[in-house]
Amino acid sequence: MEWTEQAARIVAASGASALAVGGALFAAHWPASRLYGSALIAPARPEQIALTFDDGPNPRWTPMLLEILARHNARATFFLLGKYAVLQKPLVRRMQAAGHRIANHSWSHPNFAFTGNRRTHAELTRTQQELESILGEPACFFRPPFGARRPYTLRCARSLGLTPVLWNAMAADWKATTVDQVAPRLAALIERNHTRGVASNVVLHDGGQHSLDVDRSASVAAVEALLARFNATRRFVTLDAWIPASES
Numbered sequence: 001m002e003w004t005e006q007a008a009r010i011v012a013a014s015g016a017s018a019l020a021v022g023g024a025l026f027a028a029h030w031p032a033s034r035l036y037g038s039a040l041i042a043p044a045r046p047e048q049i050a051l052t053f054d055d056g057p058n059p060r061w062t063p064m065l066l067e068i069l070a071r072h073n074a075r076a077t078f079f080l081l082g083k084y085a086v087l088q089k090p091l092v093r094r095m096q097a098a099g100h101r102i103a104n105h106s107w108s109h110p111n112f113a114f115t116g117n118r119r120t121h122a123e124l125t126r127t128q129q130e131l132e133s134i135l136g137e138p139a140c141f142f143r144p145p146f147g148a149r150r151p152y153t154l155r156c157a158r159s160l161g162l163t164p165v166l167w168n169a170m171a172a173d174w175k176a177t178t179v180d181q182v183a184p185r186l187a188a189l190i191e192r193n194h195t196r197g198v199a200s201n202v203v204l205h206d207g208g209q210h211s212l213d214v215d216r217s218a219s220v221a222a223v224e225a226l227l228a229r230f231n232a233t234r235r236f237v238t239l240d241a242w243i244p245a246s247e248s
């Protein structure tokens with residue numbers, strides 16, 4: 001992932017103890033780290049799965065995703081980039097009307113571990129304002145790009161009424177070219193979470209930070225496979241089903 005390269009550069013350039021800096025970067029990026037404040041991951045409800053999608057909307061692949069989700073009568077949560085949402089307002093409203101939850105993924109996908117307070121605030125508020133004007137209601141969830149954050153990132157999100165969200169099931173779907181690189185890995189992680197007694201917070205990508213209409217055929221096919229495999233035995237929920245039960 002991009003952030004590991006950035007992190008490596010920062011560690012290399014730093015005069016401070018590499019161990020201390022490495023520890024801080026670990027805390028800044030690792031989903032389960034609570035050092036920089038709490039974030040929603042997944043509650044102790046092993047029968048539930050939240051499908052979440054980042055970096056959209058995508059004019060080609062998001063509508064296909066909507067069709068698949070509708071066919072399986074499943075709802076999902078979409079973490080949108082403000083810069084893409086503002087270009088596709090009818091699509092965003094379609095997603096909302098279909099019962100999906102729309103959430104904030106920043107305006108332009110910066111790495112918030114290396115972003116100052118002023119820009120962090122601007123990235124979140126600009127997206128929040130645009131989403132509210134499109135949806136007629138405020139978004140309630142925020143996922144930091146790359147999972148990267150500083151204490152201010154989560155404080156800022158919470159001050160805007162946003163619950164920070166991370167994940168506990170991810171395959172490298174943003175660089176996958178076939179469904180086989182994504183679906184089996186996610187299914188194994190979902191089973192692992194189930195064995196551990198927790199729900200699965202699955203992150204996939206319907207968009208891409210660098211391009212509005214990036215190819216997401218592998219991710220979309222993986223969703224079809226996961227719904228076919230789990231829809232009979234598990235419940236697919238949107239993230240608001242987990243508030244306030246798991247928020248701490």
Ligand SMILES: [Zn+2]
Pocket residue numbers: 054055105109145146209
């Ligand atoms: Zn992202």
